[in-house]
Amino acid sequence: METVSIRRAHKNDASSIADVLERSQWFTYEKLFVKDYIQNLIDNYYNVERIQKEIVSISEEWHGYFIAEMNGLVVGVIGGGMTDGTCGEIYVLYLDPNIRGNGIGTRLLNFFTKIQKHTYGASEQWVAVAKGNDFGIPFYEARGFVFQYEELSYGTTKDDQDISLKYRRKI
Template structure:
């Protein structure tokens, strides 16, 4: 389903918790708190829904249990910006269905390839994307504004 204003709190919660679980042990609690306050505050999530950053949500019993966002970033390229599923609903097809919905949109808009960046060491995300045909294209070393080094792995698949 397309996200709406009433999903702001649920999206913020699912994404903040999922991102925190992804970087726990990799990035400091200080950086995590700062990053979550920026990306997953309700005003930012509301704006990101309006601008299309969040493209689909999974709802169970009226609650957001998953969210995905992405866009066509080049004439033939679609990107996955964010995909998180509440831990109680993981491994039940929620993430797969969210990715399929985003992929269908991107293909309909002319994309023939899809990219995603995953934190190195993300033992949930890496196998998920590899199982769906994404192949490692390289890595990108980054430095946070708090001086912490980390690495993103860039994956691509033909769609």
């Protein structure tokens, strides 16, 4: 496999991040949700302008985006923040669908976990995974996350039928 580097995203990475996130949304959710719903998620959360703002708006609640880069191309993205004094959460972890299964997601998760643990003092980590996400659920379970409960996904209503499974692990 080619060399992969992981680093904090810069503002000029926003377009590449948006591209990975958009392709990942279609790959991951095309069988779970209707097209209009997926496109709405992309338009609202993964547009270049929002990503540019989120790259430079770093705080305890949002640590910014971190990317995996291969041959100068963004192939993976992770981001999250602290939900309270000792609880970190992953809000975004997606890979270019063409490079899944090469350990890049695990490297991104490990890198980000160290930041949450050593910079922000997290002792546990949470993630919300869409119910029926047959890519994300096994990934997180294999890395020690344990299912806790179901809830409506962030920014959705019952009509959307977007249910998140909340997972937690000690770090």
